[in-house]
Amino acid sequence: MLPKKVKKRVSLLAVLLFTSVVGIFLILNALNKNILYFNSPTDIKINQNINFDKKIRVGGMVKKNTLKIKDQEIRFIITDLKNEINVSFKGTIPNLFAEGKGVVAEGKLRDKKFFIADRILAKHDENYMPPELKNIMKENAK
Amino acid sequence: MINFFSNSNIFTWIEKLINFVNSIFFVLLLVALSFALIFSPPDYLQGDSVRIMYVHVPAAWISLASFTCIAVFSILNFIFKIKNLKLITRSIAPIGLMFTCIAIITGSIWGRPTWGTFWAWDARITSMVVMALFYFIFIVIHKFFQEDDKANKISSIVAIIGLINIPIIKYSVDWWSTLHQPASIKITGTSTIHSSMLVPLLLMFFVLILYCALIFLMKYKTEIIRIKSKNLKRYD
Numbered sequence A: 001m002l003p004k005k006v007k008k009r010v011s012l013l014a015v016l017l018f019t020s021v022v023g024i025f026l027i028l029n030a031l032n033k034n035i036l037y038f039n040s041p042t043d044i045k046i047n048q049n050i051n052f053d054k055k056i057r058v059g060g061m062v063k064k065n066t067l068k069i070k071d072q073e074i075r076f077i078i079t080d081l082k083n084e085i086n087v088s089f090k091g092t093i094p095n096l097f098a099e100g101k102g103v104v105a106e107g108k109l110r111d112k113k114f115f116i117a118d119r120i121l122a123k124h125d126e127n128y129m130p131p132e133l134k135n136i137m138k139e140n141a142k
Numbered sequence B: 001m002i003n004f005f006s007n008s009n010i011f012t013w014i015e016k017l018i019n020f021v022n023s024i025f026f027v028l029l030l031v032a033l034s035f036a037l038i039f040s041p042p043d044y045l046q047g048d049s050v051r052i053m054y055v056h057v058p059a060a061w062i063s064l065a066s067f068t069c070i071a072v073f074s075i076l077n078f079i080f081k082i083k084n085l086k087l088i089t090r091s092i093a094p095i096g097l098m099f100t101c102i103a104i105i106t107g108s109i110w111g112r113p114t115w116g117t118f119w120a121w122d123a124r125i126t127s128m129v130v131m132a133l134f135y136f137i138f139i140v141i142h143k144f145f146q147e148d149d150k151a152n153k154i155s156s157i158v159a160i161i162g163l164i165n166i167p168i169i170k171y172s173v174d175w176w177s178t179l180h181q182p183a184s185i186k187i188t189g190t191s192t193i194h195s196s197m198l199v200p201l202l203l204m205f206f207v208l209i210l211y212c213a214l215i216f217l218m219k220y221k222t223e224i225i226r227i228k229s230k231n232l233k234r235y236d
Helices: A005-035 A039-044 A131-141 B009-038 B049-080 B083-114 B125-143 B146-165 B167-177 B195-235
Strands: A056-062 A066-071 A073-079 A084-090 A102-111 A114-123
Touching: A005 B049, A039 A056, A039 A084, A039 A131, A056 A084, A056 A114, A066 A084, A084 A102, A114 B049, B009 B049, B009 B195, B049 B083, B049 B125, B049 B146, B083 B125, B083 B146, B125 B146, B125 B167, B125 B195, B146 B167
Parallel strands: A084 A114
Antiparallel strands: A056 A073, A056 A102, A066 A073, A073 A084, A102 A114
């Protein structure tokens, strides 16, 4: 069997690893709400004490057929397929921003149903494919 | 057997390995780069900016793999005190840090046109920065402590604690809502990346692994020389 000195080091290591795993787990657990990069519309609906002066991020999918561009203003609806929130935005949008795609809006809530964004980020999904394939898939869907 | 693992013997093996890797590296690099930059199709959404992926993703994988290696070897070294392992961990660290930085920087460049921002403090990116810091501390400890034994002990503990960060990086995109998208390539289940893009990606991964091995071997060589010269001085 292993010599006594080696055994001692193994147990020291096990204790060290165990305590640091537990410690980090507790820290992450306590921070859980803050680690989330954005809130879903459902989170906002459930949340009782929202600070309307504080900047927050709302994320979800741009609902299809809701994107309207009028003068400088862009309006659309963010949905998580359960709840929705109206978003108004003035400024430049990233390339991947489109209807039916993921989006994260940064700004302030005016009320629980209306959000004024001052920055739009596109959240893209994990699908990669060549454009020809996408066209074939579209035609098949028709 | 003991003689086989002596530094002088390893040294000659490293020389041969470096020559071998050198002989195939540039040809493979040209092949992989032409596949990644010319023959692979653009993405249906992102267009040509998807080509950043061929550097970004392999760099991130290698940085995670090197840190895991360092941590596992540190554990073995801490328990069994094998002399070669500490040289190996010390030789992996610089190239691992470099690939971490490459992953972060290319990710930032990629994020600007696609997400609309260079930087976001989301869980994936932040945990990557934490890993870069662990690498940095690991390297700096060896510069600060002159006594090898002390430096090894402290840096092993740093690496072992840093090991906990690895699963956090891997699963950050599944556990929390992040701006970073979830993994496209899954070990179990089907990948969501088309094969015409997957092949160049794997090719680039292989080439960058070779590059990583090359730098590692060269660093290992200098570490052995350093030890030998130290021993020579002792006999003066």
